[in-house]
Amino acid sequence: MGGHAVQKILDAILADELDAIESLPVPTTYRGITVHEDETGMFEGLATKDKDPRKSLHLDEVPTPELGPGEALVAVMASAINYNTVWTSIFEPMSTFGFLKRYGKSSPLALKHDLPYHVVGSDLAGVVLRTGPGVNAWKPGDRVVAHCLDVQLEHADGHNDTMLDPEQRIWGFETNFGGLAELALVKSNQLMPMPDHLTWEEAASPGLVNSTAYRQLVSTNGAAMKQGDTVLIWGASGGLGSYATQFALNGGATPICVVSSPEKAELVRSMGAELIIDRSAEGYRFWKDENEQDPKEWKRFGARIRELTGGDDPDIVFEHPGRETFGASVFVAKRGGTIVTCASTSGFMHQYDNRYLWMNLKRIIGSHFANYREAWEANRLVAKGKIHPTVSKVYSLADTGQAAHDVHRNAHQGKVGVLCLAPSEGLGVRDHALRAAHLSGINRFRGV
Structure with missing residues (x-):
């Protein structure tokens, strides 16, 4: 009972008859x-x-996992x-099957994750089908998005900041x-x-990156950006x-947007950014060769930043390329x-001149995803129309391999x-008035 049961669930969602979800059978398999x-x-x-x-991503029919305490099974629309x-x-920097094996050993509940196949994906928008024992905040029929932090919170280390839990x-x-x-x-x-003014594919797209950017830039666990900062x-x-x-x-800072x-x-100019560096057009080459960086290019880049800002250096550098730019x-x-x-994304082994760090009292902060509160706040800003999804293109489930290939080649903008x-x-929009007020922002990345 896979495809037929899945279709019944989809029919109920499309008809917005979400009260009926709980009475429908859970599929024994799914794609x-x-x-x-x-x-x-x-x-x-x-x-x-x-x-x-x-070549490596497959669309398979797989058994539906057993629902455990504190868990929810969600029908994924996008x-x-x-x-x-x-x-x-x-399979870089390593196979994820090592992760699944370690997780499987952590508890009887986690054992089901250790399989010879891995269902991937760290974003979703959909409808709750079932909840396990101990779940009170959500019920079948709820329209939801999911952030990607999986944590039990059984360790003391995680209770000040969930991301510090050793089992996150x-x-x-x-x-x-996934x-x-x-x-x-x-x-x-x-x-x-789920934000009511968005479609399923729009609502699914911010989760991981929006929450990650929020913690990294806005949260006190990250850079704690304030009004007037240059970023x-x-x-x-x-x-x-x-x-x-x-x-x-949105937060009163001045972004310096590096693009290629x-x-x-x-695109970033249309978002409201005014200070922009096209690194390809200006020909920055931070590495002389595979082993040696070029400090003259650092200085040329820094001079360009000061030229744009009227003499200011960045209060915050929002880093993610890694080796190439660090x-x-x-x-x-x-x-x-x-x-x-x-x-x-350009390499994990970073090199930098430590004199510029220690003698100028700079700080390097590591930031990884977000805790539940940070993810919730980031999602709340989306729901209020303050932050918009950045979907540029949408693929079918069967074409996920091509979608991942395009992202791997950096042949995309925003989110896919x-x-x-x-x-x-x-599909999926409920608040049409809020959507109409922000349609240009919601569609800004479409077709780019």
């Missing part, structure tokens, strides 16, 4: 995007850029592609049963209300950067400034959405 453990060596010997997610799905698909994991990356599927299994404390944002038109740019503009083409420059980031941050990093159960784009 999900997977990687296979017996294929983890398929790309050995290839350069990273030559590893093709279209999801989105993140870099962690790309990493999973090319990223759902759909370090756990199984969101690129018709159904998904989540902890109930991953759920948040250098790498990749300002991309998945993370497009939200960082919005947070800076005139089209991307125009030396420049440390150099250009102001005296006493902050470099906050959440990723290393994936329709799971939703039969077409544009």
Whole structure:
């Protein structure tokens, strides 16, 4: 009982008859995007850029997992592609099956995650089907989005900041049963209300990157951005950067948006940013070769920033490219400034001149995803129309491999959405008045 039961659920959602969800049977199987453990060596010997997610990501019919205490089963209408799905698909920097094995050993409840296939995906928008014992805040029929922090909170370390819990994991990356599927299994404390003015694919897209950017830039656990700050944002038109740019503009800061083409420059300009550096047009080359950086390029970059700002250095550098840019980031941050990093998409082994850090009292802060409160606040800003989704293109579930391939090649802007159960784009909107007031912002990245 897979496809027929799934169709019954979809019919109820499309008819907005959500009260009927609880009475419908839970499918015994569902379709999900997977990687296979017996294929983890398929790309050995290839350069990273030559590893093709279209070969490793499969659309499989898989058994529905057993629902445990504190968990919820969600019918997924739409999801989105993140870099962690790309990493999973090319088995870099390691296979995710090691994560699943370690998680499976952590408790009897987690054992079900240790499988020879991994259902991936760390975003979703959909409808709650069932909740497990101990779940009181959510019920079948609730329209939800999910953030991707999976945590039990059984350790004291996590109770001041959930991200410090030693058993925190990223759902759909370090756990199984992710969101690129018709159904998904989540902890109930991953759920948040779906913004009523958005479509399913729009609502699914902010989760991971919006929450990550919020903690990294706005939260006191990150850079604690304040009004008047100057914020250098790498990749300002991309998945993370497009939200960082919005947070800076929304919070009274001045973003300096680094992009790599005139089209991307125009995109961030349309968001309200005025200070823009097209690094390709201006020819910055921070590395002389594979082993040596070029401090003269750091200085040229810093001079360009001061030219744009009228003499100010960045109070905050919003870092995520990693190896390629990190030396420049440390150099250009102001005296006493902050470099906050959440990723290393160009390489994990960073090099920088420590003299510019210690002698100028700068700080490097590591930031990883977000806790529930930070994710909730970030989602609340979306729901109020203060921050907008950045969907540029939407794929079918069957075309997820192509979607991941495009993100791997950086042939995208903003976020790439994936329709799971939703039969077409544009469905799910309830608050049409709020949507009409923000339609240009919601659609800004479309077709870019």
